[in-house]
Amino acid sequence: MKFPQPHTLKQIANLLDCKYVGDDDFPVLGINEIHVVEPGDVVFVDHPKYYDKALQSAATIVLINKEVDCPKGKALILSDDPFRDFNKITRHFKPFQSSNVAISPSARIGENTIIQPNCFIGNNVVIGNDCVIHSNVSIYDDTVIGNHVTIHAGAILGASAFYYKKRPEGFDPLISGGRVVIEDHVDIGALCTIDKGVTGDTTIGEGTKLDNQIQVGHDTVIGKKCLIASQTGIAGCCIIEDEVTIWGQVGTTSGITIGEKAIVLGQTGVTKSIEGGKSYFGTPIEESRVKLKELASIKRIPSIIEELKKK
Numbered sequence: 185m186k187f188p189q190p191h192t193l194k195q196i197a198n199l200l201d202c203k204y205v206g207d208d209d210f211p212v213l214g215i216n217e218i219h220v221v222e223p224g225d226v227v228f229v230d231h232p233k234y235y236d237k238a239l240q241s242a243a244t245i246v247l248i249n250k251e252v253d254c255p256k257g258k259a260l261i262l263s264d265d266p267f268r269d270f271n272k273i274t275r276h277f278k279p280f281q282s283s284n285v286a287i288s289p290s291a292r293i294g295e296n297t298i299i300q301p302n303c304f305i306g307n308n309v310v311i312g313n314d315c316v317i318h319s320n321v322s323i324y325d326d327t328v329i330g331n332h333v334t335i336h337a338g339a340i341l342g343a344s345a346f347y348y349k350k351r352p353e354g355f356d357p358l359i360s361g362g363r364v365v366i367e368d369h370v371d372i373g374a375l376c377t378i379d380k381g382v383t384g385d386t387t388i389g390e391g392t393k394l395d396n397q398i399q400v401g402h403d404t405v406i407g408k409k410c411l412i413a414s415q416t417g418i419a420g421c422c423i424i425e426d427e428v429t430i431w432g433q434v435g436t437t438s439g440i441t442i443g444e445k446a447i448v449l450g451q452t453g454v455t456k457s458i459e460g461g462k463s464y465f466g467t468p469i470e471e472s473r474v475k476l477k478e479l480a481s482i483k484r485i486p487s488i489i490e491e492l493k494k495k
Contacts, residue, residue, distance in 0.1 A: 185361045185383040186214035187277055193245065193259050196226070199276060200269045205251070206259025212245055215273050215361075216383045217403065219421055219439075226273065228266035267349050271359045274383075278361035281307050281325065294331065306342070312368070324380065330368035336396070338375040341366070345382045345402030345420060358382055360402065367391075373398065373414070389426065401438065413450070425460060447472075 193210035197203065213224030218234075221227050221243035228247040229238035238246050245259045247266045254260050263269045287293075287305040294313035299305065304322045311317070312331035321335050324342025335341070341364045348355040362381025366372070366388045373396035380386055381403040388394070389408040398412055401420035406412075412430045419438035424430075429447045436442075436454040443460025453467030465472035 185216065185274070185278065187212070190224075193261070196245075196273070197261050200247075200261065200263060200272055202269065203262045204260060205254050205262070206245075210245070210259045214383075215270065215277075216243065217421075218243075220384045220403070226261070226270075228263075228270040230266040267356065267358065274359040274361040278359075283307055283325075288325075300337075318374075324364070327364045327366070327380070329366045330370070330390070332369045333366055333372070334370075335372045336374040336376075339372050340377045341372075342380045343377060345379050347382060347402065347420070362386065362403065364388075367408075370394075376400070379420070395432075407444070428460075 191212045192208060193204055193206050193212055194208040196212045211224055212226060216222065216225040216227060218227055218238060218241055221241050223242055223244050225243045226245040226247055227238050227241055227243035229235055230249050235252060239255055244257065245261060247261045247263055247269060249263055249266050251262055283306055286303065288307045290307050291305045291309040293311045296313055297311055297315040299317045300319040302320045303317055306323055306325040308326045309323050311329045314331055315329060315333045317335050318337040320338050322340045327342045344360040345358065347358040360380050360382050362383050363385045364378050364380050365385045367390040369391045370388050371393045373394050375396055376394055376398045378386060378400040379402040384403050386400060386403055387405045389406055391408050392406055392410040394412050395414040397415050399417045401418055403420055404418055404422040406424045407426035407428065409426060410424060410428045413432040415432055416430050416434045419436050421439045422436055423441040425442060425444040427445045428442050431448065431450040433451045434448050434454065440454055441457040442454065443458060446458055446460045447463040448454060449463065449465040449472055452465050452469055455468045458464055458469060463472040464470065466475040
């Protein structure tokens with residue numbers, strides 16, 4: 185998430201009421217999660233296990249709960265609770281804004297696009313030309329939709345990420361300030377739910393088709409011309425490359441990559457990243473030809489036992 189205009193280290197530290205290490209005018213351009221940071225970004229870290237990863241990342245400002253040696257060319261913001269203060273930055277630059285109308289005045293809707301009854305179109309939403317948005321669809325703030333997109337009834341685009349920190353008093357959410365981006369010629373089935381990014385974009389690539397009742401987690405990027413069948417659940421921060429086919433009731437863990445033109449058969453649990461160009465099945469996931477041979481062998485076990493008893 186980039187700020188509307190550049191800020192300085194001193195300005196951001198003052199916003200958080202925190203001390204800092206670095207020049208007052210050190211440039212701060214935005215905030216991001218560790219997997220998508222760029223120079224000028226703030227990244228937060230609150231556990232020693234991840235200090236080195238944050239300090240060596242592309243981010244040039246590290247919001248951290250301990251004073252450590254600052255790498256050359258970087259700055260630190262010292263906080264007793266980096267998670268809380270990262271949320272404070274998000275709330276400051278991306279505050280929740282009530283719309284109070286079905287279609288926000290700031291939404292932009294292209295030519296020949298049809299919006300059916302009972303839809304909600306939030307602030308700063310952009311919808312392209314020749315789209316059809318069926319009834320009872322909710323499109324949250326800042327969502328971007330391309331041309332020739334069809335979204336079926338009851339779909340929800342832009343809900344918050346499922347991302348929480350456990351505290352003694354309960355679970356504290358990481359505030360989502362990202363977007364959903366839907367490219368051209370995408371079809372989204374009824375009752376699909378696509379969460380926005382925490383700081384970046386959740387993206388559905390050109391020509392991809394989603395069946396009904398599919399969940400797509402925050403910051404996931406789905407490539408072009410993918411087919412995804414009903415009741416699939418895709419966790420956050422996944423990369424699904426172009427022309428992947430995922431059949432029904434597949435579930436994934438977060439942060440995995442499914443390679444180009446892979447086929448994932450129904451009811452598979454994608455527990456790790458997988459190469460493209462192959463077919464997969466089972467939990468834990470394996471190439472389908474291997475898994476099916478294993479299942480055939482297991483089926484033979486009773487007869488093998490009976491044969492051994494006769495000897």
